[in-house]
Amino acid sequence: MASSTMAGAHDHPRGLRRFLFSTNHKDIGTLYIILGSIGGVIGFLLSLGMRLELAYPGVQIFPGLAEALQGADPSMALDAGKNLYNVFITVHGVLMIFFMAMPILIGGFGNWFVPIMIGAPDMAFPRLNNISFWLLFASLVLAVISMFVEGAPGMKGFGGGWTFYPPLSSNTGSPGPAMDFVILALHLAGASSILGAINFITTIFNMRAPGMTLHKMPLFVWSMLVTAFLLLLVLPVLAGCVTMLLTDRNFGTMFYDPAGGGDPLLFQHLLWFFGHPEVYIVILPGFGIISQIVSTFSKKPVFGYLGMAYAMVSIGVLGSIVWAHHMYTVGMSLNAQRYFTLATMVIAVPTGIKIFSWIATMWGGSISFRAPMVWAIGFIFVFTMGGITGVVLANASADKQFHEGYYVVAHFHYTLSLGAVFALYAGFYYWFPKMTGYMYSETLAKANFWLLFIGVNVVFFPQHFLGLGGMPRRYIDYPDAYALWNLVSSSGMIFVTLSLIVWFYAIIEAFMKKRLAGANPWGVGATTLEWTLSSPPPFHQFQVLPRITGASR
């Protein structure tokens, strides 16, 4: 230890200390990816429970689950089971957003590759980075605890959906402490993301290598910059929104209680002012990853680089002023509906720029269909599907029919469950050799892709039909008329489950076979700075700052 104090901040701790007290952006990124994988697997298991339940009409498995998981009394098992189903949908949403997509895409890949891609030795505030991670870990613990304490009277867990609308989430609907746990979990997750966003922006503004101008930054870094600004803009609003809920619940304020002059609609406005940009926070890093991958495997620079960068900026700006399209049914004036419909549809323009620029990048390129590229093309396909249904839902008149129905569920799962997750897998298979130094089995990676691609499409495509047929979301049961497509949808989970098993096996196989990847396994197309380093990169990279001269993108 005596010698390591001499080395100061540049020592190389081992074992538990290395990760627990880590200030190294790569180690923290790895921790984020592990945490996100755990959150994602739990979230997946919850969705597996839901799909098993919905495979047939009637209530089959949740009463038993409630007895097993929450110790519900057998005489109360049916009601406890219905409550548990609602808890499952709630926690599934919270986990997948805050503890799967955001940690892996922003905390994981962002921490790993933003400093490397701009030629920086580390993040601007390494200790802040450590705090961000452990706050998120504490937040995950609180979120999971909430499932096992009282929420609604006599029930365990909060089951009001991930949007936490009062009065479902106020003392009226959920007097027990479960909702308080959820609120505090959101506070910690929000604080973690805000600190992370400050870190990213400072790093990108301040620590670019000589010659790395903003307009030469790789698009993944651009996507993280826009994402970080969005986080700073909207997460404080979420914090304020749930803080008001907390004081309403515990300290007698009346922000959301009409009896005291409050308004539950205020909550919806504040939540969606956060909630809509949040979906872009999740998808923008995915856009960045896809841009890198499409460029790498087409062996061409990205088509329309500046257009791509500023399309992301305008998606961020537009995404922040369309929130009330989630609330068409609350009785807004016709003019407000007109505005939100129009503004929402305008987002299709920058999104279209991105889709077409990816296609134009591939056009005439020397494409190699390695696993990351296959995932990226899969992303473009499913995200376009989700985008099209999004334009449908942007129409206030149509949305009033589809509101709280399975068409909406299908839409946002095509953009997030398929879109964000495919981008995440694409990034995972793209950077896995760089992060670990080992090459995975190409066959397994592609098997993972095809199983998940078939699986999620079988799960979610029929949900469009269910939604058009009028099936509402967030119910444990449904009339027999919806039985066929629900069975089809549930059967898709077989493929999804298999794909996850293949994914685990692919990782284990890669670590066992130890096929060395080398600095750049992807060849001439991979032009960003991370491929100039060894795989895995040294503990501290760029002791001598790289100098960027050409138009390397």
Place this chain on the structure above:
Amino acid sequence: MNAPAPRSRKRPQMIAAALVVGTAAMLGLSFASAPLYRAFCAATGFGGTPRTNLAGAPSPGERVLTVRFDANVARDLPWRFEPEVAKISLRTGETKTVYYKVANLSDRETSGQAAYNVTPGQAGAFFVKVACFCFEEKRLGPHEAEEWPVVFYLDPALEREEGMRGVREITLSYTFFAIKDSTAAKTSETAIAKPKG
């Protein structure tokens, strides 16, 4: 060669401080949004908020609309509350006084505050209250009964508004809520009320 000093860069602490200030501002804005929105609605009549304190008597208009009166009482307030008439016909620009009959049904003094709104929402901008019992907290002794007036007119400007063309009927709705000073007061109140049934 000439190694130019890196462009004059702000210190990272400065950037971080600016970002923290921006974050705090957004947090403050989320709390300020409710009062700001309320002030906006009161000033413009947005979202069915009847307008108050407009200076000057209106000039008489031409259209005649039906105004309906709706009265509600929250569960925890032991009051009876109803308008003297269910609906009236009213020419725009004509000032009208309507009384609401209210009675405390309990054996103790209770106080309430009315929340109010008009539908359809776009009518709010043209529904002008000159005086209303809903502007203040109201207190009723045990079994006390009173009649409270609301004085209002319909702004003739609605005749020029496209969104009001199809509107023939405006509903003015009140809901009386019990005054809750704090949760402590509320719980003690219910604790007292319960044994009496």
